[in-house]
Amino acid sequence: MEWNTMDPPNLNIVVPCYNEEEVILETIKQLSAVLNGLIQEGLVSNRSVLLFVDDGSRDRTWELIEENYLTNPFVTGLKLARNVGHQSALLSGLMAAKETADCVISIDADLQDDLGAIREFILKFHEGAEIVYGIRESRSSDTFFKRNTALGFYRLMAKMGANIEYNHADFRLMSKRALEQLERFKEVNLFLRGIVPMIGFKTAKVYYNRHERFAGESKYPLKKMLAFALDGITSLSVTPIRFVTLAGFIMFLASLLAGVYAIISKLSGNSVSGWASIMVSVWFIGGIQLVSLGLIGEYIGKIYKEVKNRPLYIIEKQLEAAPRESTGQ
Numbered sequence: 001m002e003w004n005t006m007d008p009p010n011l012n013i014v015v016p017c018y019n020e021e022e023v024i025l026e027t028i029k030q031l032s033a034v035l036n037g038l039i040q041e042g043l044v045s046n047r048s049v050l051l052f053v054d055d056g057s058r059d060r061t062w063e064l065i066e067e068n069y070l071t072n073p074f075v076t077g078l079k080l081a082r083n084v085g086h087q088s089a090l091l092s093g094l095m096a097a098k099e100t101a102d103c104v105i106s107i108d109a110d111l112q113d114d115l116g117a118i119r120e121f122i123l124k125f126h127e128g129a130e131i132v133y134g135i136r137e138s139r140s141s142d143t144f145f146k147r148n149t150a151l152g153f154y155r156l157m158a159k160m161g162a163n164i165e166y167n168h169a170d171f172r173l174m175s176k177r178a179l180e181q182l183e184r185f186k187e188v189n190l191f192l193r194g195i196v197p198m199i200g201f202k203t204a205k206v207y208y209n210r211h212e213r214f215a216g217e218s219k220y221p222l223k224k225m226l227a228f229a230l231d232g233i234t235s236l237s238v239t240p241i242r243f244v245t246l247a248g249f250i251m252f253l254a255s256l257l258a259g260v261y262a263i264i265s266k267l268s269g270n271s272v273s274g275w276a277s278i279m280v281s282v283w284f285i286g287g288i289q290l291v292s293l294g295l296i297g298e299y300i301g302k303i304y305k306e307v308k309n310r311p312l313y314i315i316e317k318q319l320e321a322a323p324r325e326s327t328g329q
Contacts, residue, residue, distance in 0.1 A: 014104055016108065
């Protein structure tokens, strides 16, 4: 259904932040300009705000957010009690924004995502889309390693039956109704890129080119990227655990063939003890068993976290927007 109310929608832009002291002021400046432009065009309400979520930063990120809150009417903030990770921090912002917003856009603080795409998101929302995905048009700015590992990850997820958008991170728009449905997903092991497509509703895509990071260092080094990929795979698909079962059947068949070969060799008098073949077999089977146990342990660990039902985040402080009258546009 297209947006057809008398007043323009109230937009909240949610920005998770972790140690973004070097870039946060520029991020506030550029996003404020974008938001002001949308208000001037009448595309969003003048009650629209920027919501910065401080994910337990150890630098001056929160201090700078508080300073700008006093002088910039667009700036609001959430301070989490400790570092909970990007996905949980993002969820905390989405759930907080849901209370007052008609639509919410999530974007990282590093200014790599194209801010010009935000206007296209809003236009898609006005046309009736309740979820709008920001899709990278190319990965030319990535290193060779990152580009190919990312493409490999998306292909692997697709083969395992996970419905995720190709070349989409967490730059997206969601309507209030979509966020209300997202709230019903209670899993602790969050992988929002895979959960959001499960909601359904009318979707749209906006293609953009990703820029170099404005300042500071990436918060996703190789170790975190690999951990994030493993979380995504094991959170959305049981295919890996089925591979363990398949491997068990293959090893069982291989052992039957080896047994038949051993009997035939014995009966024909050609049985010779071979140290190399025994060692290869032991190491191979042992490796398969250890990998299988590790994979099973990964799933059991996720079940352990789920059944404890601990809160994903705790809000220490919240900076709310000052009341503003609607423009009535």
